[in-house]
Amino acid sequence: MSLPTVVCGRSGRMANLLAxxxxxxxxxxxxxxxxxxxxxxxxxxxxxxxLTDLPAAxxxxxxxxxxxxxxxxxxxxxxxxxxxxxxxxxxxxTDQALLRRVARRxxxxxxxxxxxxxxxxxxxxxxxxxxxxxxxxxxVVDVHHAAKVDAPSATASALAxxxxxxxxAAPISSLRFGDAVSEHRLLAGGAGEQVExxxxxxxxxxxxxxxxxxxxxxxxxxxxxxxLEDALCA
Ligand SMILES: NC(=O)c1ccc[n+]([C@@H]2O[C@H](COP(=O)([O-])OP(=O)(O)OC[C@H]3O[C@@H](n4cnc5c(N)ncnc54)[C@H](OP(=O)(O)O)[C@@H]3O)[C@@H](O)[C@H]2O)c1
Numbered sequence: 001m002s003l004p005t006v007v008c009g010r011s012g013r014m015a016n017l018l019a020x021x022x023x024x025x026x027x028x029x030x031x032x033x034x035x036x037x038x039x040x041x042x043x044x045x046x047x048x049x050x051l052t053d054l055p056a057a058x059x060x061x062x063x064x065x066x067x068x069x070x071x072x073x074x075x076x077x078x079x080x081x082x083x084x085x086x087x088x089x090x091x092x093x094t095d096q097a098l099l100r101r102v103a104r105r106x107x108x109x110x111x112x113x114x115x116x117x118x119x120x121x122x123x124x125x126x127x128x129x130x131x132x133x134x135x136x137x138x139x140v141v142d143v144h145h146a147a148k149v150d151a152p153s154a155t156a157s158a159l160a161x162x163x164x165x166x167x168x169a170a171p172i173s174s175l176r177f178g179d180a181v182s183e184h185r186l187l188a189g190g191a192g193e194q195v196e197x198x199x200x201x202x203x204x205x206x207x208x209x210x211x212x213x214x215x216x217x218x219x220x221x222x223x224x225x226x227x228l229e230d231a232l233c234a
Contacts, residue, residue: 003219004031006058006082008073010047013204014064014087021208022062028215031058036069036076051076058082060215067091074098083107083218085211087114090150103225107218111228112154114210118184119228121199125186126162128195138163138170138188145179159186181206 005028009015015033022030032054033047048054051061051073057080063073064087075098077084083106086099102108113119129138140163142156151174152160160170163186170186181201188195201207210228217231 002027002029003216004029004056004059005215005219006030006032006034006048006051006054006061008034008036008061008063008069009065010035010044012065014207017204017208018062018064018211021212022215025212028212031056034061034073036065036072051080051082060085060218062211062215063088064211067095071095071098074102077102077106081106083221084109085214085218086110087207087211089148089154091154100225103223105223107221107223107226109214109218109221109226109228109231111210111214112158114207114214114228115199115201116210116213116228116232117206118155118199119210119232121186121197122158122162123229125159125197126165128188129163130166132188132190134167136188136190137168138186140170140172141183141185141187142172142174143180143183143185144174144176145181146176148176151176153182153184155182155184159184163188 005022007015007019010033019030022028035047035049060083062085063070067088067090070088099110140156140160142153144153152172156172160172163170181204183200186197214231217234
């Protein structure tokens with residue numbers, strides 16, 4: 001039997017991409033689209049405006065929208081059983097606390113970046129920071145399209161955090177221009193040499209395999225807050 005999956009957003013780029021990707025699988029079924037705009041936008045065919053309006057309880061709800069919508073979803077998920085996969089950027093500390101509270105009762109996969117390669121890169125940065133000598137320091141560059149609302153990106157913070165787990169924090173420089181999806185660089189320098197690790201996303205489709213893995217994982221997981229790595233290693 002296929003896993004009933006709801007995609008939040010009726011017109012967003014990630015929402016459309018993920019709805020199509022879910023439809024194209026044989027083990028997931030698109031159970032609906034959920035638009036949690038406030039005030040509610042004009043009604044659209046096949047789009048629900050509340051979790052409780054869906055014809056059947058969803059197994060997994062995927063949310064790559066806007067923090068206002070994500071907060072509404074998290075509040076609704078406190079009362080409606082479902083697993084969540086959340087990729088929306090710009091969540092505040094209060095939002096993150098709400099997410100953790102929901103995760104005590106529901107499986108929640110949350111990642112700043114659903115690219116499986118970025119998950120590996122973060123791990124590598126952590127290992128690099130652990131083994132390099134004290135002459136090394138680092139900085140992170142975060143490049144996104146002009147419309148991105150938050151800076152630094154959560155991915156940049158995660159890269160800086162991976163470096164800073166064992167040594168001085170890496171400062172982040174954020175640049176917002178044009179329409180590129182995203183680019184993150186970790187620049188590190190020691191005595192007489194430098195290393196530069198770069199990850200560039202040209203198409204949002206780069207996130208799809210990680211999101212689908214997270215949906216499948218969330219659909220069978222017990223309540224808890226999980227990272228993309230948990231879904232990829234399961
Ligand atoms: N974690 C990751 O790997 C990852 C990867 C890519 C993107 N993202 C994040 O995913 C989010 C969506 O990205 P996108 O490129 O798809 O953006 P987008 O094309 O601008 O779409 C925005 C989405 O958010 C909803 N929305 C916008 N303003 C809203 C509001 N005030 N209240 C409620 N809903 C609102 C829209 O809902 P309707 O469609 O219903 O109008 C739409 O679906 C962003 O936060 C982005 O940073 C994360």
